[in-house]
Amino acid sequence: MTTNISKQSIVKMSWPIFVEVFLQMLVSNVDQFMISQYSQDSVGAIGNGVQVMNIIIILLTVMSTATTILIAQYLGAKNQEKISETCAVSLLINGVFSLIASILLLLFNQELFVWMQVPTEILADTCTYLRIVAYGILFQGLYFSFVACFRGYSLMKTTMGVSIVMNLFNILGNWILIYGFWIIPPMGVAGVAISTNISKILGLIIIFILFKKYLGIKISKQHLFPLPWNLIKRMLSISIPTGGEALSYQLSQTTIMKMVNVFGLVVITTKVYVYIIVMFAYMYSLAISAAMQIVVGYLVGADKFNEVTQKVWYTVRIALIAGTGITSIFYLCSDTIFSIFTNDPEVLALGKTILFIEIFLETGRAVNIVLVRALQASGDIKTPVSVGIICMWTIAVGCAYFFGIVMEMGLAGIWIGMMLDECLRAIIFIYRWKSGAWRTKKLV
Structure with missing residues (x-):
């Protein structure tokens, strides 16, 4: 520069x-727009679910930001081993956090929404939406880690391309699953959540393939055992x-x-x-x-x-x-x-x-x-x-x-x-x- x-x-x-x-x-907005054509009440159900999911996404994004910063620094220092270690630790931390968040939301989603005073008319749909998307948190957490690695290498166009594919697939999935198509019955709110999860899995698969093909970062269990506590502390100090x-x-x-x-x-x-x-x-x-x-x-x-x-x-x-x-x-x-x-x-x-x-x-x-x-x-x-x-x-x-x-x-x-x-x-x-x-x- x-x-x-x-x-x-x-x-x-x-x-x-x-x-x-x-x-x-775009993802959550498209979900809410498309469900509004199906049912007005369902908009409130997804709105409450998205409010909770935004907290999880913020935490995952923050940890991923620390990954990007460290990879950029190690790239400048030409320390390939530390880059590999940072990617491995990022995947571990995001993976563990995602699993814990997923389990907690699956166990206590109804109690959470009762505390939020979600109206009884939409409580069932709200819980259904969050329970389904909770299963996809792990895929989203790992996806964010891989995206952070690409950003550390300043390969923003690559991640942008994957985002486009995910969004297009999510829109197609919403159209099929919300309203029904052929042998698939209309699913409403559940259809939105399922489509969201499938698009996350697709995005993770694509980003992983690109990661292996273009970055050449080798990740092994040696990077995690014993746990590199100094690197973990450094990531947390940024995050x-x-x-x-x-x-x-x-x-x-x-x-x-x-x-x-x-x-x-x-x-x-x-x-x-x-x-x-x-x-x-x-x-x-x-x-x-x-x-x-x-x-x-x-x-x-x-x-x-x-x-x-x-x-x-x-x-x-x-x-x-x-x-x-x-x-x-x-x-x-x-x-x-x-x-x-x-x-x-x-x-x-x-x-x-x-x-x-x-x-x-x-x-x-x-x-x-x-x-x-x-x-x-x-x-x-x-x-x-x-x-x-x-x-x-x-x-x-x-x-x-x-x-x-x-x-x-x-x-x-x-x-x-x-x-x-x-x-x-x-x-x-x-x-x-x-x-x-x-x-x-x-x-x-």
Whole structure:
């Protein structure tokens, strides 16, 4: 990478990442869209199941991120043996975690959803969905490990291609299994879950074949026995801080989902639809912030702190324009957009109200996404985690409960609580960045 990194380079770097982020988010959204054509109640069932699965995916993704970082470092040091050891340990850790998560969800899925106050009308379907997808967690965990290895070698197009195949197969599987085809009867929610698992198995098979063919990494039991505790500790030292903020967010959202479930199926369905829609509003912020993180890491390592600040604020402006601009368009065209999923007038009216609040929420979220990654890239890792955990649980969850439940404002009150959390954290991170404290946190 050259020292003359232009503003345009960040945008150019963001597009391949955007495609991959889009594909990652597409799976659950396609599931919920296709099931909405089969049954409106089933949308809430899958929405609750996806909320739980997102926590598992976050944990697997975080561990895989540590794998990518270490492989990239060892690749630079030309230490092939350590690369093989890192891949083996990643597969072991993700495999063990996936098995434990799968067993727990299979044993306690109903108790979990009763705690989340899932309505009795959709409780059975919700449990069915989670039980089936729980069997696929192991395949997903191993898949993430192999993907991390490819990313360590900067082979992003390969993993993107596998994602495309998985998504296309998932859509085909949904079409056949949800509605039925030939001798296959309509399966509804169960069909979505089965299709998801089959696409995960297919993805794992393809990525494993490509791994053996192109990377040439040899993995053996010698890399695991005796257990390389130093490498395991190193992976965890990277994973735990960087994953704390994301995990806290998912857990707080699960708690908020419990509040939403109190208000019945119309509110649950509206919330799920809004989530699907607004993902497209902040998706590009995720992509451009990931590209910026690479640039910031490079510039911090070169002690070019003034250039770092310029790149960060440039990225913040782009994310703000993209996030608030897209959300504003969604608000103005809300009836048309929601009609893709439903014609229920209650959902259309409530959805429009939520999207108005979402405009202000996205203002804070755009700033947070960029500045959190900037702080992490500069070495200031603890600040995003501590601020995130405190604000998400006191402001997002606390205010959502106060406005939504106590003040009886319903879903609008819950959204106001989440909006206040995003905006407050944005103010704190802006102050933190402007203070320059991150300049003393350099890792190398």
